[in-house]
Amino acid sequence: MSGIDALIRHLVATRTAPDAELLPLLDPDWLAAWPERRAAADAALMAAARAERRRVYGDTVFLRGLIEFTNYCSNDCYYCGIRASNRAAVRYRLDEAAILAAVETVVRAGLGTVVLQGGEDPLWTCGRLEALVREIRGAHPDLAITLSVGEHPAACYQALRAAGADRYLLREETADPRHYALLHPPHQQLATRLRALADLRAAGYQVGGGFMVGSPGQSPRELLADLRYLQQLRPEMIGIGPFLHHHETPFAAAPDGDLRLTLRLVALLRLLLPSALLPATTALATASEAGRVAGLNAGANVLMPNFTPPAVRADYSLYDNKSRADTIDADLAEIRRQVESAGCRIDFGRGDWRAAPEG
Numbered sequence: 230m231s232g233i234d235a236l237i238r239h240l241v242a243t244r245t246a247p248d249a250e251l252l253p254l255l256d257p258d259w260l261a262a263w264p265e266r267r268a269a270a271d272a273a274l275m276a277a278a279r280a281e282r283r284r285v286y287g288d289t290v291f292l293r294g295l296i297e298f299t300n301y302c303s304n305d306c307y308y309c310g311i312r313a314s315n316r317a318a319v320r321y322r323l324d325e326a327a328i329l330a331a332v333e334t335v336v337r338a339g340l341g342t343v344v345l346q347g348g349e350d351p352l353w354t355c356g357r358l359e360a361l362v363r364e365i366r367g368a369h370p371d372l373a374i375t376l377s378v379g380e381h382p383a384a385c386y387q388a389l390r391a392a393g394a395d396r397y398l399l400r401e402e403t404a405d406p407r408h409y410a411l412l413h414p415p416h417q418q419l420a421t422r423l424r425a426l427a428d429l430r431a432a433g434y435q436v437g438g439g440f441m442v443g444s445p446g447q448s449p450r451e452l453l454a455d456l457r458y459l460q461q462l463r464p465e466m467i468g469i470g471p472f473l474h475h476h477e478t479p480f481a482a483a484p485d486g487d488l489r490l491t492l493r494l495v496a497l498l499r500l501l502l503p504s505a506l507l508p509a510t511t512a513l514a515t516a517s518e519a520g521r522v523a524g525l526n527a528g529a530n531v532l533m534p535n536f537t538p539p540a541v542r543a544d545y546s547l548y549d550n551k552s553r554a555d556t557i558d559a560d561l562a563e564i565r566r567q568v569e570s571a572g573c574r575i576d577f578g579r580g581d582w583r584a585a586p587e588g
């Protein structure tokens with residue numbers, strides 16, 4: 230294979246590529262390793278990714294109403310601003326009434342999916358989550374309910390699914406065990422996380438995985454392992470974003486991830502897994518004001534406006550300078566503008582995963 234056009238043709242035809250062809254693309258210093266100019270090659274990758282998105286989903290962008298309902302977490306991921314050991318974090322926990330009110334705001338805005346996201350909060354037990362999901366499902370039979378509440382026993386995942394949850398986001402963050410051990414304390418194990426993803430799949434969820442780009446200790450080899458893992462898991466949703474430091478973590482001084490490399494990975498994932506629902510993540514929007522549009526231009530097709538009540542929104546601080554609009558209306562207006570400027574249109578429906586047509 231020689232050149233980016235041949236590689237793109239190969240990716241589209243086979244949905245994979247040899248390690249030796251992918252590794253240069255995962256190297257921030259790719260310019261030196263590739264015969265064409267990097268910018269031109271990235272433009273070709275992103276045009277191909279947009280064509281694949283169009284083939285599967287049209288130029289539609291799905292909206293997910295995000296509610297960050299608790300920032301208590303018993304885990305201690307070294308990169309995260311709300312890790313248990315961060316005593317400086319201002320903690321909050323929404324109760325059922327506040328969450329249901331936020332869900333109503335999502336529904337009134339016309340969105341077909343709500344995402345309930347939180348840390349692994351010991352007071353939000355499985356039974357309590359189950360009752361909440363059941364109540365939302367009862368009030369809104371057609372609303373897609375996505376959960377993002379971390380690792381739980383398989384029986385809990387099954388109970389939440391039976392209560393009415395449709396989708397579950399659980400990013401593995403890295404698929405390499407040595408790298409996982411660098412980013413997490415010893416009691417958090419990659420094997421446990423991958424087991425949880427398998428349990429979610431077995432419970433019948435649309436599953437979401439994903440990883441950080443540019444996290445400490447990551448090289449092209451780790452990124453390749455991340456792609457290979459996702460090719461094998463075949464999740465319906467994939468969230469990736471640049472690593473962004475938080476000042477109250479062990480990685481406070483670590484450099485942030487490379488935006489251009491992140492966008493290249495979004496495009497590559499669209500080519501490897503054309504049916505994936507790929508968000509232009511908040512981390513992308515934080516890394517650059519133009520991050521959301523750039524993500525859409527790289528083949529992303531999901532945006533997640535934030536419906537967390539304004540009084541606590543700033544406290545869900547996973548990394549520094551997290552992007553956030555002043556009001557939901559302002560965020561939605563900005564999203565409309567961004568989606569249009571990427572040549573796409575908003576679809577307010579549930580936006581479920583769909584199989585790519587043959588060819």
Ligand code: SF4
Binds near residue numbers: 310347349379
């Ligand atoms: S990344 Fe998630 S699991 Fe890890 S400490 Fe932060 S909120 Fe908890």
